[in-house]
Amino acid sequence: MDCEDIDFNRTEQITSWLTNNEQHEYQSKTLPDKNNGRFAYLPLFPTKSVGIDDCLLLANVLVTRLLPHEITRRQHRAYTADALILTCTTLNIVYAMTCPCGYYDYINSTAKTLTDAMAYHRKHGNRIIHEKLTGSALFRDSLLDPEEQEKDMANKMRLYQHSARCPVALRAFLDCNPIYWCFIPLYWKDALSDNTTYYRGHTVRDPILANVMATTAIHSHRLAQYLDRVPLPPAGYIFSYRQLQKQRIFFERFVDSSIHELPYAVLDLYKMAIIAILPDDHSIQLRYIIETLFIIHDETKLNMICPIGSDVERRYGPPYNSVWCANLNYSSI
Numbered sequence: 001m002d003c004e005d006i007d008f009n010r011t012e013q014i015t016s017w018l019t020n021n022e023q024h025e026y027q028s029k030t031l032p033d034k035n036n037g038r039f040a041y042l043p044l045f046p047t048k049s050v051g052i053d054d055c056l057l058l059a060n061v062l063v064t065r066l067l068p069h070e071i072t073r074r075q076h077r078a079y080t081a082d083a084l085i086l087t088c089t090t091l092n093i094v095y096a097m098t099c100p101c102g103y104y105d106y107i108n109s110t111a112k113t114l115t116d117a118m119a120y121h122r123k124h125g126n127r128i129i130h131e132k133l134t135g136s137a138l139f140r141d142s143l144l145d146p147e148e149q150e151k152d153m154a155n156k157m158r159l160y161q162h163s164a165r166c167p168v169a170l171r172a173f174l175d176c177n178p179i180y181w182c183f184i185p186l187y188w189k190d191a192l193s194d195n196t197t198y199y200r201g202h203t204v205r206d207p208i209l210a211n212v213m214a215t216t217a218i219h220s221h222r223l224a225q226y227l228d229r230v231p232l233p234p235a236g237y238i239f240s241y242r243q244l245q246k247q248r249i250f251f252e253r254f255v256d257s258s259i260h261e262l263p264y265a266v267l268d269l270y271k272m273a274i275i276a277i278l279p280d281d282h283s284i285q286l287r288y289i290i291e292t293l294f295i296i297h298d299e300t301k302l303n304m305i306c307p308i309g310s311d312v313e314r315r316y317g318p319p320y321n322s323v324w325c326a327n328l329n330y331s332s333i
Contacts, residue, residue, distance in 0.1 A: 088113055090277055091112065092111050093113070093274050093277050094277075094290055095108060095109070095110070096272070097270040097272050100270070100271065101166050105300040105301065107300050121159075121270065121272075122266050124151070126262075126266045129169075130180075130264055134183060134250075135229035135230045138263075140255075159302045161319045166324075172269065174328070176265045180264070182247050183247065185233030185239055190240075191237075191240040194243075220252075223251050226254070230247060234325065235323075236323075250263075
């Protein structure tokens with residue numbers, strides 16, 4: 001993946017706003033106003049140097065805080081006197097992820113590269129959207145899934161629970177994979193209108209009878225199981241007959257396809273940026289500590305760590321709206 005895709009804009013916009021409003025006006029959400037202990041470990045503004053540990057880099061330094069020659073070096077991704085290159089192949093990093101909706105963030109770290117992290121989140125993010133919409137696991141072999149434990153852990157993460165139900169992230173997925181529109185429930189009035197249009201001119205005038213004929217003539221027991229697993233729509237929303245037909249066609253193709261063939265085109269659901277780099281010889285414990293400090297400082301809604309020690313869902317609420325399909329029925333079925 002092209003390294004130019006890394007986006008520092010959101011961090012710089014936030015810190016630019018804070019610069020214009022003066023640092024002393026910042027009100028901590030997790031510490032008393034007079035307590036600056038947190039800033040001793042995680043300054044409000046990332047600095048160009050961190051004392052004797054210059055190798056501990058903060059990659060999201062404001063352009064306005066750099067000298068002309070430093071801006072030139074930044075454009076070439078060199079952030080230190082050693083001209084360390086910040087690229088998608090840089091190891092041992094802390095990175096931030098922002099949902100395209102702009103309201104939810106997540107921070108994580110890895111001993112590997114940003115490219116590796118993007119591949120991991122791309123794999124699980126797209127998979128979980130497929131499974132949330134269809135109600136069926138992507139893995140469809142008779143043998144045990146070798147990645148079952150990894151998938152179970154990912155399925156519980158707020159990060160993926162949000163993107164699988166966020167209207168903005170879902171819309172991006174649907175734009176790339178329009179075959180999944182049939183799994184987006186319609187408001188009941190819109191569904192009835194679509195039914196009228198769909199059956200206009202058909203020889204079978206009773207739409208209920210036509211639907212029964214279409215869904216019961218299923219020769220494959222396996223196909224019937226897939227159709228039965230499609231999640232029920234929220235209250236006030238239903239699937240139109242056209243959607244039910246397309247769901248059947250989707251699963252017919254899904255059953256007949258290779259287990260190594262994905263039914264969707266993958267895309268990056270979150271904007272990602274490196275926010276800190278550690279030298280390779282530092283311990284994993286130090287990387288986790290720095291990651292945790294960033295999480296506490298930013299109060300990210302999608303991490304499982306809550307800055308005041310309470311339940312994360314109790315503080316930030318569920319990761320998505322229960323009527324998740326309300327703003328998604330704007331495409332032709």
